[in-house]
Every structure is written in C-alpha cells, then in structure tokens.
Amino acid sequence: MTHALAIDTTSDYLSLGVLRAGRIAANHYALCGTAIARTILPRIEELLAGAELEPAHLDVLIVNRGPGSFTGTRIGMSVALTLGRVLGKPVVGVDALSVLAAQADPAYTDPFYTILNCVRDEAYTARFHRRRGRIEPLSGIRLTTLAEAAAQAGRAPCLVRRFDPLPPAPADTDGLAPVPLRYGQPDALCMMEVGLPLYLDNAHGPFRTPTPLYLKSEAFRTWRPAGGAAS
Amino acid sequence: MSRSPGSAAGAVCLAIDTTFDDTSVALLRGRREVLANLTLAQIAEHAEFGGIVPERASRKHLEAIYPLLDRALADARIGWEGVDYVAVSNLPGLLGSILVGMTVAKTVAWTLRRPLIGINHIEAHPYANFLVHGELPFPLMHLVAAGGHTLLIHQRDHFDWTIVGRSVDDAAGECVDKVAKMFGHPFPGGPVVDRMALEHAPGPYDFPRPMLHDGLDFSFSGLKTAMLYFLREREGQPIEAGPAVSAFFEAVMDVLVTKTLRAARRYGVKAITVSGGLAASRKLQGRFGEKAQEAGIPLYVPPPPLCTDNAAMVACLAAYRHEAGRHDGWDLEGFANLPA
Numbered sequence: 060m061t062h063a064l065a066i067d068t069t070s071d072y073l074s075l076g077v078l079r080a081g082r083i084a085a086n087h088y089a090l091c092g093t094a095i096a097r098t099i100l101p102r103i104e105e106l107l108a109g110a111e112l113e114p115a116h117l118d119v120l121i122v123n124r125g126p127g128s129f130t131g132t133r134i135g136m137s138v139a140l141t142l143g144r145v146l147g148k149p150v151v152g153v154d155a156l157s158v159l160a161a162q163a164d165p166a167y168t169d170p171f172y173t174i175l176n177c178v179r180d181e182a183y184t185a186r187f188h189r190r191r192g193r194i195e196p197l198s199g200i201r202l203t204t205l206a207e208a209a210a211q212a213g214r215a216p217c218l219v220r221r222f223d224p225l226p227p228a229p230a231d232t233d234g235l236a237p238v239p240l241r242y243g244q245p246d247a248l249c250m251m252e253v254g255l256p257l258y259l260d261n262a263h264g265p266f267r268t269p270t271p272l273y274l275k276s277e278a279f280r281t282w283r284p285a286g287g288a289a290s
Numbered sequence: 291m292s293r294s295p296g297s298a299a300g301a302v303c304l305a306i307d308t309t310f311d312d313t314s315v316a317l318l319r320g321r322r323e324v325l326a327n328l329t330l331a332q333i334a335e336h337a338e339f340g341g342i343v344p345e346r347a348s349r350k351h352l353e354a355i356y357p358l359l360d361r362a363l364a365d366a367r368i369g370w371e372g373v374d375y376v377a378v379s380n381l382p383g384l385l386g387s388i389l390v391g392m393t394v395a396k397t398v399a400w401t402l403r404r405p406l407i408g409i410n411h412i413e414a415h416p417y418a419n420f421l422v423h424g425e426l427p428f429p430l431m432h433l434v435a436a437g438g439h440t441l442l443i444h445q446r447d448h449f450d451w452t453i454v455g456r457s458v459d460d461a462a463g464e465c466v467d468k469v470a471k472m473f474g475h476p477f478p479g480g481p482v483v484d485r486m487a488l489e490h491a492p493g494p495y496d497f498p499r500p501m502l503h504d505g506l507d508f509s510f511s512g513l514k515t516a517m518l519y520f521l522r523e524r525e526g527q528p529i530e531a532g533p534a535v536s537a538f539f540e541a542v543m544d545v546l547v548t549k550t551l552r553a554a555r556r557y558g559v560k561a562i563t564v565s566g567g568l569a570a571s572r573k574l575q576g577r578f579g580e581k582a583q584e585a586g587i588p589l590y591v592p593p594p595p596l597c598t599d600n601a602a603m604v605a606c607l608a609a610y611r612h613e614a615g616r617h618d619g620w621d622l623e624g625f626a627n628l629p630a
Contacts, residue, residue, distance in 0.1 A: 096389055096392070096393060096623070096624065097621045097622075097623050098621070099393075100396055100397065100400050100620040100621075101620050101621060103400075104400070104620070114400075114401050129345060129348070129349075129386075130348070130386050130389060133348060133349075133352055133386075133389065133390055133393075134389060134393050136352065137352065137389075137390055137393035137394050137397065138393055138397050140356065141393070141394045141397035141398055141401070142397055142401055144356060144359070145370050145397070145398055145401040145402060146401060268356075270353075271349070271352065273349070
C-alpha cells in the first residue's frame with residue numbers, strides 16, 4: 060500500500076498531505092503567505108512524524124506544478140524534486156486547475172469550468188468533467204481575464220478560486236452557476252485524488268520529471284489583457 | 291537515512307549558491323579539498339534584455355540545479371549518503387533566486403538528516419583565498435568587489451568581522467558594466483574593460499577619482515556619469531575607445547587600491563585579500579600587487595574562476611562553521627540585503 064506526500068505551495072496557503080498505506084493520515088491547509096519557505100519543512104516533519112513515517116518510507120511525491128504564484132510554485136517544486144532526487148522516488152506533477160476541479164462532488168458528471176484568479180484580473184481557466192470517477196480535462200489551460208473567463212462559462216457550472224489578497228470579486232463572476240462540491244477547499248485530498256492515479260497507473264515508471272507550469276513568459280510580452288492565450 | 295557523519299575536520303560539504311545569475315554547486319572535503327566545483331552561468335539567457343531578469347534567473351536556477359547536483363556527485367564519486375553537511379548562501383542577492391537554492395539545500399539536509407549552514411555570500415567571497423592559499427593571518431582587510439557590492443571588510447577572526455567601507459551608490463563592478471555598455475559591449479563588462487586597460491595606455495584622458503581622499507566609503511556613480519558626459523561632449527567625433535576605457539579603469543583602480551591600503555593601515559592588518567568578480571581583472575591584480583608590495587603588506591588574490599560567484603568559497607567558509615558547530619535550523623530564511 061502506498062505512502063505518499065502531497066505538496067502545494069502555488070498560493071498563499073501551505074497545503075500538505077500524507078497518505079499512509081493508501082489512507083489519508085494527515086491534511087494541512089493553512090494560510091502561510093511569505094512564511095512558506097521557512098515553514099514547509101518543519102510542517103512536513105510534523106505531519107510525517109504524526110503518521111509514523113520517515114521520508115525514506117515515501118513511495119511517491121505529488122506536487123502542484125501551477126499555474127499560481129511563481130515563487131511559491133518553485134518552493135514546492137524544489138522540495139518535491141529534491142526529496143524525489145535524494146530518496147530515489149518518483150515525483151508526480153499535477154496542475155492547479157485539476158486540483159481545483161477535484162473539489163467537485165464525485166456524483167456530478169456534467170462538464171464544468173474552473174477559473175483560477177491569481178493576480179489582478181488575470182485568470183487561468185480550463186474545462187473538466189468526471190468520468191469513471193476521475194477528473195478529466197476537456198480543454199487545455201488558458202490564461203485570460205476574469206471577465207472573459209466568466210463570459211466563456213456563461214450558464215455552465217463553474218468552480219472559481221480567487222487568491223486571498225485580491226479585492227472583492229467583481230460583478231463578472233456574480234451570475235456564475237456553482238458546481239456541487241465534495242471538498243470546500245482545494246487541499247491535499249484533492250491533490251491525492253488527481254495525483255495518486257497517475258502514480259498507481261504507472262507504478263513502475265518511468266516518470267517524467269515535472270516542471271513548473273508558469274503559462275506566462277518571464278518577460279510577460281505575450282500577455283494580452285484583451286484575452287489572448289499565453290505563450 | 292541516518293549515518294554517522296564524517297569527523298568535522300574531514301567532513302564532506304555540499305554547497306549551493308544561487309544568489310544572482312549563476313547556479314553553483316560544490317563538494318568540499320575538509321577545508322580545502324575541492325571534490326567538485328561547478329557553475330552554470332546564465333549570461334546568455336539574459337542577453338536579449340541587456341541585464342539580469344530576476345524571474346528568468348529564478349526559473350533557470352530550478353532547471354539547472356539538479357543536473358549540476360548529479361554531475362557534482364559523479365565528479366566527486368560519492369552518493370547522497372557521502373554528504374556530511376549542507377551549506378547554502380541565504381543572503382544577499384535576488385530573493386527569488388536565493389529561495390531556489392536555499393529550498394533545495396534545506397531539503398537535501400533535512401532528508402539526509404544532516405546539519406544545515408546558511409552562509410552570507412559576501413562573507414564567503416574572501417574564503418576563496420583561504421581555499422587556495424591556506425590559513426591566512428588575522429586580522430585581515432578584505433576588498434570584496436562583487437557584482438552588486440564594493441565592500442571593505444575588517445576581519446579579526448573567523449565569524450568576527452565588520453564592514454568598514456562600502457559603496458554609497460553604484461558598486462565598482464556595476465560602474466564597469468555600465469561603462470562597457472556605453473561602448474557597445476555586452477554584460478558583463480569586466481572582461482572587456484580589463485582587456486582594453488591591458489592593451490591601451492590612458493593617453494590624454496583623465497577621469498575623476500570620487501571620494502579618493504575621503505574616508506573608506508566608495509562612490510562610483512559620479513565616475514559613470516563623467517564617462518557619459520565625456521562621450522556626449524565628443525558626439526560625432528572619433529574617440530579612441532581603448533585609451534578612454536583604460537583611463538576610466540585607472541580611476542576605478544586608483545580608488546579601490548588607495549582605499550584598501552588606507553583601511554589596511556588604519557586597522558593595522560597583517561594582510562589584504564581581494565575577491566569578487568572584479569578581482570579577476572589582471573590589470574587590477576597587477577596594480578594591487580605593486581602597491582601592496584610598496585606598502586609592505588602581503589596580498590592574496592584567488593585565481594579567476596574563484597573570483598566570480600562559486601560554491602567552493604561558500605563550502606570553505608561553511609567548513610569553518612561546521613567545525614565550530616555553528617549550524618542553522620530548517621526555518622533558515624533568505625534575505626535580499628545585507629543586515630543593516
């Protein structure tokens with residue numbers, strides 16, 4: 060049975076989860092802000108100790124590769140990739156929109172949109188449905204504006220996440236239809252739901268080393284506020 | 291993953307430095323046996339922007355660090371278990387870049403259950419001299435002329451030092467880079483300015499020596515501006531670039547050498563060291579050599595690859611810290627600036 064550690068530092072929340080022998084043993088989801096780099100290892104230590112696991116016992120690392128905060132994403136990726144490297148264990152990357160989509164009620168099978176509003180009016184959006192119990196993407200992830208993402212969703216059900224420091228939601232998202240939820244937050248339970256099958260379906264590898272999903276060039280020259288796709 | 295770590299004196303240090311645009315990894319046994327020292331420069335990655343783009347630097351560090359770690363371990367012929375402690379530069383520099391190296395270093399140390407040591411990158415620069423020249427006599431006066439800093443450091447003993455002079459505006463290296471850019475040369479400008487200064491006499495040109503007779507602090511922005519006006523006044527006229535750049539570098543050297551020797555005399559040190567990227571200048575090394583000899587003060591300068599950013603100097607300082615039992619916790623933080 061699988062021992063796994065899930066790490067998500069793509070937002071201001073430090074989200075960690077420990078799976079012991081295939082069962083959730085710890086789930087930590089707390090607002091952490093800029094303290095993530097200082098806090099992450101002591102928290103992982105506490106969670107593993109609580110689950111009576113050593114790092115060497117882990118079979119797989121699951122990491123949220125974004126999109127989200129660039130610096131935050133790199134912290135989680137650095138921890139996961141280094142743990143994988145030193146322990147000789149695979150690292151499975153999941154994307155932030157899939158993790159968001161995994162909040163949806165398992166009984167809900169209609170297509171729905173996810174909208175992730177990270178900064179200002181920029182939003183990442185993707186369409187999903189649940190098939191045979193698993194979250195599956197129906198589109199790639201697009202970088203657009205919050206207003207355009209809301210307009211695209213129209214009357215379709217939507218799961219919206221807005222990062223905390225942002226001002227109150229604009230009217231653009233007021234009329235969006237909600238998706239019935241199983242989980243109230245995109246925490247490590249969601250990460251495990253998305254990431255674990257990627258490991259179990261391919262337990263003998265080989266695994267492709269995940270890379271951060273920035274979806275925006277470092278010079279930001281391809282970002283077009285009118286709603287063009289990111290590079 | 292527990293193993294008795296090697297004795298402090300012969301322990302193997304894994305050191306990481308990602309403070310600016312170079313990704314550096316080193317493995318050092320004891321204080322001076324370099325098992326691996328690898329640096330991947332990002333200069334070409336930033337060329338199109340005419341300077342370092344912090345976000346791009348952070349991204350490239352994450353891409354580069356794992357292949358470098360693999361290669362360093364292979365060069366040293368050891369596995370992860372052969373690492374006895376881990377050191378990382380946690381200040382000063384680009385915070386986003388520091389966070390990559392620091393998180394990797396902390397995670398390696400935590401996973402292996404090994405001690406962690408956070409290193410001040412500026413304090414580490416002079417240790418390039420301890421690395422190649424052995425134990426140096428305290429007290430020492432260090433001139434650290436690295437990219438963003440020009441500092442005079444009075445060191446009384448290991449871990450006991452004071453900054454006694456610093457640039458009040460641009461660092462000398464920044465000034466050299468900007469002047470090189472005025473003459474159409476790409477970043478970094480140090481190597482081309484050094485070559486021009488070696489190949490040409492200053493000729494009829496002369497540039498100001500800012501704050502030359504005034505204390506131990508430096509100022510280089512006025513010198514940069516002087517070159518800007520010099521070029522503006524001669525717009526449309528043929529300029530002998532070699533002599534002009536050589537005259538400019540004479541002014542830089544004059545200020546650096548004069549202030550360092552003044553500090554050495556004022557604090558009664560037993561030797562001077564010069565380190566940092568600008569210390570790789572053969573012209574500057576030659577000038578320091580002449581003037582230190584005239585003053586009767588021993589001078590130590592590292593070979594050029596150890597002048598620029600490298601993790602071996604970080605490992606060398608960390609070796610002294612490790613022997614002294616000065617370790618850090620998993621909550622080690624990164625800082626963009628030197629402490630006030």
